[in-house]
Amino acid sequence: AQTVTQSQPEMSVQEAETVTLSCTYDTSESDYYLFWYKQPPSRQMILVIRQEAYKQQNATENRFSVNFQKAAKSFSLKISDSQLGDAAMYFCACNSNSGYALNFGKGTSLLVTP
Amino acid sequence: NAGVTQTPKFQVLKTGQSMTLQCAQDMNHNSMYWYRQDPGMGLRLIYYSASEGTTDKGEVPNGYNVSRLNKREFSLRLESAAPSQTSVYFCASSEQGHTGELFFGEGSRLTVL
Numbered sequence: 601a602q603t604v605t606q607s608q609p610e611m612s613v614q615e616a617e618t619v620t621l622s623c624t625y626d627t628s629e630s631d632y633y634l635f636w637y638k639q640p641p642s643r644q645m646i647l648v649i650r651q652e653a654y655k656q657q658n659a660t661e662n663r664f665s666v667n668f669q670k671a672a673k674s675f676s677l678k679i680s681d682s683q684l685g686d687a688a689m690y691f692c693a694c695n696s697n698s699g700y701a702l703n704f705g706k707g708t709s710l711l712v713t714p
Numbered sequence: 715n716a717g718v719t720q721t722p723k724f725q726v727l728k729t730g731q732s733m734t735l736q737c738a739q740d741m742n743h744n745s746m747y748w749y750r751q752d753p754g755m756g757l758r759l760i761y762y763s764a765s766e767g768t769t770d771k772g773e774v775p776n777g778y779n780v781s782r783l784n785k786r787e788f789s790l791r792l793e794s795a796a797p798s799q800t801s802v803y804f805c806a807s808s809e810q811g812h813t814g815e816l817f818f819g820e821g822s823r824l825t826v827l
Contacts, residue, residue: 635815642820
């Protein structure tokens with residue numbers, strides 16, 4: 601089983617600035633997958649970005665990118681040019697081929713100020 | 715395209731009452747999941763169904779039962795609701811199983827008095 605830790609319960613960023621959300625995980629698997637999900641006030645869970653552990657290149661999706669440090673078991677999310685619509689709860693999640701479902705961290709609440 | 719649809723979206727129960735949360739997906743996904751979300755706890759897996767005809771317990775299955783009625787539908791039943799089951803419940807489905815993207819419903823807020 602995997603455990604996922606998000607050490608920042610809350611973060612704040614000004615509009616147009618950059619913010620990084622931290623995530624560390626623990627797994628004994630060699631083949632696993634990492635995710636960041638966004639949950640805005642509407643409560644809908646939305647996939648932000650996905651990373652396969654065997655890929656060395658960091659995943660990017662427009663203004664969202666990750667810093668995947670496999671040896672350190674770290675998977676941080678960087679949001680560039682922050683927008684008001686980025687305000688949400690962000691969840692880091694992990695799974696492996698031998699697992700059966702995603703394991704989620706406790707989340708980081710991101711506030712975006714004008 | 716509806717995606718994953720959950721009903722009801724809100725429900726208030728008294729302790730000891732029973733109810734069923736319904737979930738349906740129209741994406742032809744094999745795998746379906748029920749999670750609960752509590753403040754400060756993230757999402758925790760209750761039950762999952764890797765494929766039609768199979769169901770398995772997740773991290774917090776006590777007090778719940780599930781039925782994979784067909785490939786589209788996966789229901790969650792509370793036989794005798796308890797205040798500890800007050801939570802937001804999410805149904806999700808996935809094409810690639812547990813290593814692919816999960817598509818979530820909008821959530822169901824359940825309050826047990």
